[in-house]
Amino acid sequence: MDITIIERVSKENFNEIIYPKREPVILRGVDVGHCVQKWNLDYLACHASQQEVKVHVSSSCQMDFLNKNFLYRSLPFQEFLQRAFEDVHQSYFIDQNEKYYLRALGDDPRKDVADISVQFPHLAKDVNIPELFERDRFFSSVFRIASRGVQLWTHYDVMDNLLLQIIGRKRVVLFHPKDVEHLYMNGDKSEVLDVENPDLNKYPKFSAARPYSGYLEPGDILFIPALWFHNMTYEDPGVAVNIFWRHLEEKLYDSKDPYGNHDPLPAQRANQIVDRAIKALEELPQEYREFYARRLCHRIRSKVCVKEKELKDKELGTNYIDIFL
Ligand SMILES: O=C(O)CCC(=O)C(=O)O
Numbered sequence: 001m002d003i004t005i006i007e008r009v010s011k012e013n014f015n016e017i018i019y020p021k022r023e024p025v026i027l028r029g030v031d032v033g034h035c036v037q038k039w040n041l042d043y044l045a046c047h048a049s050q051q052e053v054k055v056h057v058s059s060s061c062q063m064d065f066l067n068k069n070f071l072y073r074s075l076p077f078q079e080f081l082q083r084a085f086e087d088v089h090q091s092y093f094i095d096q097n098e099k100y101y102l103r104a105l106g107d108d109p110r111k112d113v114a115d116i117s118v119q120f121p122h123l124a125k126d127v128n129i130p131e132l133f134e135r136d137r138f139f140s141s142v143f144r145i146a147s148r149g150v151q152l153w154t155h156y157d158v159m160d161n162l163l164l165q166i167i168g169r170k171r172v173v174l175f176h177p178k179d180v181e182h183l184y185m186n187g188d189k190s191e192v193l194d195v196e197n198p199d200l201n202k203y204p205k206f207s208a209a210r211p212y213s214g215y216l217e218p219g220d221i222l223f224i225p226a227l228w229f230h231n232m233t234y235e236d237p238g239v240a241v242n243i244f245w246r247h248l249e250e251k252l253y254d255s256k257d258p259y260g261n262h263d264p265l266p267a268q269r270a271n272q273i274v275d276r277a278i279k280a281l282e283e284l285p286q287e288y289r290e291f292y293a294r295r296l297c298h299r300i301r302s303k304v305c306v307k308e309k310e311l312k313d314k315e316l317g318t319n320y321i322d323i324f325l
């Protein structure tokens with residue numbers, strides 16, 4: 001399915017029609033500032049402060065978080081930019097064709113959120129954060145820069161997101177949160193790295209996942225609702241800034257989460273309870289363990305998931321009539 005493209009959306013249209021649907025859209029023709037016209041390698045190198053950035057480096061375009069085929073290295077921002085924009089390097093860590101990915105961090109990465117107006121104040125002046133959400137819901141603004149060819153693993157974030165594409169073309173593939181059962185999740189990431197050519201022998205359930213795909217051109221904005229899985233391929237050396245903001249009440253989020261990818265607090269509590277349930281079931285032999293595991297899953301789904309709850313209520317309704325007939 002193609003991601004819908006909407007031209008020159010108004011604030012009212014976004015808030016009243018698009019946002020409540022909670023589906024991804026590409027917004028085209030919204031003012032994202034002068035960055036789209038002004039930014040190139042030289043301009044970025046001149047206007048960024050002299051700072052070191054921590055970047056992923058890999059000999060492969062597909063960085064693999066399972067087999068850890070990447071290094072984490074520090075480079076002066078200018079040096080990193082130079083390398084991210086060239087295909088063959090004179091100086092390198094692994095080999096002359098290695099790939100780079102920067103996801104900017106806060107001043108203290110363990111505590112502070114990334115904010116381009118703090119870490120890159122001169123460049124931030126060129127970026128206009130569209131007024132499509134209430135400013136008091138702002139969480140972070142993240143600079144993302146990568147080499148041509150880099151494919152970022154499929155993952156979800158827990159905040160709503162506007163991804164402003166500034167330099168280069170990017171292939172984007174998203175999946176509905178309901179596809180969580182088909183994506184072989186490992187934490188917040190999917191083990192299926194190549195979503196366009198998946199190994200279906202290894203990941204047979206992936207064939208049931210329904211991709212939403214499209215291309216971002218400079219100046220485009222991709223709205224990624226919280227929990228939607230996303231996978232990005234840099235067709236050119238690319239520069240983007242993404243803005244995370246809170247969809248839910250502030251108190252539901254983990255206050256010790258600088259990345260915007262810790263599950264909301266009630267979900268974290270529910271996970272801990274499930275850990276305890278699994279431990280409790282371990283006291284039983286396998287046959288019983290499985291039986292009660294299935295009952296638990298069924299109970300949770302029929303209570304929590306809207307469609308299954310409706311089915312269950314219908315079933316109950318029929319039984320109720322049966323009894324009285
Ligand atoms: O475009 C990218 O580099 C990744 C974007 C992303 O994962 C995000 O904005 O949350």
Ligand SMILES: [Fe+2]
Nearest residue numbers: 155156157230
């Ligand atoms: Fe993300």
